[in-house]
Amino acid sequence: MEQRIIERAQSWATNPYFSKEAQAEIKQLLDSSDENELTERFYKDLEFGTGGMRSVIGMGDNRINIYTIRRATTALAMELLSGKSERPKVAIGYDSRRFSFEFAREVAMTLAANQVEAYLFDRLNPVALLSFAVRHLKADAGVMVTASHNPPEYNGYKVYWSDGCQVTAPNDQNIINHYNSLNDFSKLTTIEFEQGKKDGLIKIIGNEVVDAYFEAVNPYIINRQLGQEQGKNINICYSPIHGTGLIPCLRVLESMGLTNYQVVKEQEAPDGNFPTVTSPNPENPQAMKMVVELMESCGGDIALATDPDCDRIGVALRHQGQTHYLNGNQIGTLMFHYVALNLTEQSRLPENSYLVKTIVTTELMADVAKHFHIGVENTLTGFKWICGKVREHEQNSPEKNFLFGTEESFGYLNHGHVRDKDAVAPLGLIAEMALWYKEQDKTLLDGLDDIHRQFGFAYEDLLCLNYHGKDGAEKIKRIMEYFRKNSGEEICGQQVVKVEDYQTQKVSYLLEQREDPLLLPVSNVLGFTFDSGMKLYLRPSGTEPKIKFYLMVREQAGGDLARAKEAAQQRAEQVVDYLTTRSNQV
Numbered sequence: 001m002e003q004r005i006i007e008r009a010q011s012w013a014t015n016p017y018f019s020k021e022a023q024a025e026i027k028q029l030l031d032s033s034d035e036n037e038l039t040e041r042f043y044k045d046l047e048f049g050t051g052g053m054r055s056v057i058g059m060g061d062n063r064i065n066i067y068t069i070r071r072a073t074t075a076l077a078m079e080l081l082s083g084k085s086e087r088p089k090v091a092i093g094y095d096s097r098r099f100s101f102e103f104a105r106e107v108a109m110t111l112a113a114n115q116v117e118a119y120l121f122d123r124l125n126p127v128a129l130l131s132f133a134v135r136h137l138k139a140d141a142g143v144m145v146t147a148s149h150n151p152p153e154y155n156g157y158k159v160y161w162s163d164g165c166q167v168t169a170p171n172d173q174n175i176i177n178h179y180n181s182l183n184d185f186s187k188l189t190t191i192e193f194e195q196g197k198k199d200g201l202i203k204i205i206g207n208e209v210v211d212a213y214f215e216a217v218n219p220y221i222i223n224r225q226l227g228q229e230q231g232k233n234i235n236i237c238y239s240p241i242h243g244t245g246l247i248p249c250l251r252v253l254e255s256m257g258l259t260n261y262q263v264v265k266e267q268e269a270p271d272g273n274f275p276t277v278t279s280p281n282p283e284n285p286q287a288m289k290m291v292v293e294l295m296e297s298c299g300g301d302i303a304l305a306t307d308p309d310c311d312r313i314g315v316a317l318r319h320q321g322q323t324h325y326l327n328g329n330q331i332g333t334l335m336f337h338y339v340a341l342n343l344t345e346q347s348r349l350p351e352n353s354y355l356v357k358t359i360v361t362t363e364l365m366a367d368v369a370k371h372f373h374i375g376v377e378n379t380l381t382g383f384k385w386i387c388g389k390v391r392e393h394e395q396n397s398p399e400k401n402f403l404f405g406t407e408e409s410f411g412y413l414n415h416g417h418v419r420d421k422d423a424v425a426p427l428g429l430i431a432e433m434a435l436w437y438k439e440q441d442k443t444l445l446d447g448l449d450d451i452h453r454q455f456g457f458a459y460e461d462l463l464c465l466n467y468h469g470k471d472g473a474e475k476i477k478r479i480m481e482y483f484r485k486n487s488g489e490e491i492c493g494q495q496v497v498k499v500e501d502y503q504t505q506k507v508s509y510l511l512e513q514r515e516d517p518l519l520l521p522v523s524n525v526l527g528f529t530f531d532s533g534m535k536l537y538l539r540p541s542g543t544e545p546k547i548k549f550y551l552m553v554r555e556q557a558g559g560d561l562a563r564a565k566e567a568a569q570q571r572a573e574q575v576v577d578y579l580t581t582r583s584n585q586v
Contacts, residue, residue, distance in 0.1 A: 005043055009042050018059075018067065027068050064103075081116070087117055091119045091137055093121050095125075095127075095145065095243060095310075100155060107120075110188070119205050122205060125248070132418050184527045202453065217417060234260060235261075235301045236432065240263075250263070253431060262298060291303040302315065303316040332407075333416065335406070336369070349374075353375065356377045360407075364458035433447075453561060457556070480547070487499045492578055500528075
């Protein structure tokens with residue numbers, strides 16, 4: 001074991017700045033000569049990235065704990081105080097994870113010690129409520145203590161800026177620079193919580209902000225009368241998967257008249273250990289197992305589940321006696337089509353409406369948007385880019401009206417009062433949409449088929465290849481280099497006609513032999529369009545040791561939707577096999 005690691009660990013074990021419990025935790029590792037654990041905890045500092053930080057909970061330099069939270073919060077305070085004469089304000093939210101409440105209090109106490117006003121929620125809440133609170137309170141920033149749907153041993157720290165969107169340039173890099181300069185924990189200051197309240201520097205956020213959120217999103221109900229008159233006709237099963245969603249999601253259903261719901265009892269209480277699931281991520285059918293079983297046993301129509309910080313929604317339903325899971329592209333397409341169609345029929349569609357989606361989200365939505373004369377904006381992967389586009393239009397094109405934002409990884413936003421993905425208001429929208437189709441003797445799958453018949457069948461697949469460690473990182477780099485160098489090659493009989501390289505910010509039209517600039521930020525992403533209409537995007541994951549391939553296949557449905565589905569799925573399987581084999585050979 002490196003001497004540097006031992007010295008860093010010994011500093012934690014002996015420095016009186018750290019609590020006796022923290023010292024004892026590290027001393028035990030030293031006494032037992034636990035080389036692997038000591039190395040993991042001390043071989044580097046916990047990194048503060050562009051959106052914040054996320055790590056395993058525990059003591060040490062490379063773990064999330066009250067001391068690394070204190071360091072990050074001091075860096076945030078330094079950025080807020082630079083060049084500002086008035087006392088800054090920061091809203092603070094937290095989810096149901098282990099130590100989320102304690103970490104949120106530490107954020108408040110550290111801000112107060114640095115003469116920054118801290119507005120702390122009095123209870124756990126979804127991330128959308130934190131984003132809303134930043135805007136509603138006219139705060140300068142926000143902090144959400146969450147690790148989203150990561151395993152229970154993780155927690156995290158997300159930073160939001162004054163518009164309620166995740167922090168972006170130049171403030172994100174400034175905070176990172178401040179964080180990296182704070183390499184002596186003993187110089188970080190904090191105060192007692194009650195002292196901060198007494199000094200007027202720590203304030204508690206109560207029901208007034210939550211009530212304001214529901215008042216703000218209420219006008220976005222599409223068919224208000226339908227819910228109030230027929231709401232009991234749809235049998236909804238819901239699970240917050242031990243997270244923050246229970247109270248706000250049931251409140252939104254109640255407010256819409258959708259009162260015929262049942263909740264998975266074993267998963268309704270907040271519990272950061274997530275004892276009933278392997279991973280609390282509703283993107284995975286395994287995480288929805290209990291709510292689906294409830295739906296099947298009680299004759300429910302639809303099963304809905306939200307992740308711990310309630311910013312993702314999973315959907316399953318009964319169709320012709322079978323259970324079906326919808327993917328993020330299908331959910332987003334259904335929601336957007338429902339909003340566009342009904343607002344158009346009600347003559348309520350705002351002029352200059354626009355949709356924002358990520359480049360790896362289905363192009364079927366763009367066809368729907370074109371049909372309803374709605375603009376389309378594409379962004380890089382990540383909801384901060386979607387909300388950044390909304391901010392850009394607010395500032396530069398105020399005549400444009402944001403209608404809907406979505407990404408294929410189960411994130412949605414159907415209103416403009418939050419600047420991150422929201423699972424509360426959209427959950428109500430999905431339930432109302434299911435009722436709307438049921439009143440026509442249809443399910444959401446029938447609705448999806450109707451969309452495919454009108455606009456063509458769309459089939460999307462996501463291939464994730466994992467390559468661990470240093471060798472894995474080099475392997476991922478080689479794969480990206482291979483596809484860059486061989487960007488014009490045919491794949492499964494389909495010829496590439498367009499190449500988008502977001503690293504060089506160029507788009508190449510191979511048949512016309514011309515290039516145009518790409519107007520999105522620099523990112524290590526490649527995109528290919530084929531003569532068949534198929535699209536393929538690939539990028540390394542920003543948080544995990546994997547490379548992701550996003551495949552989008554289109555087939556004209558005509559009168560034979562079953563044939564189109566089969567043809568698209570067969571083509572996708574061939575391409576996935578090719579990508580897997582070729583990547584492993586590189």
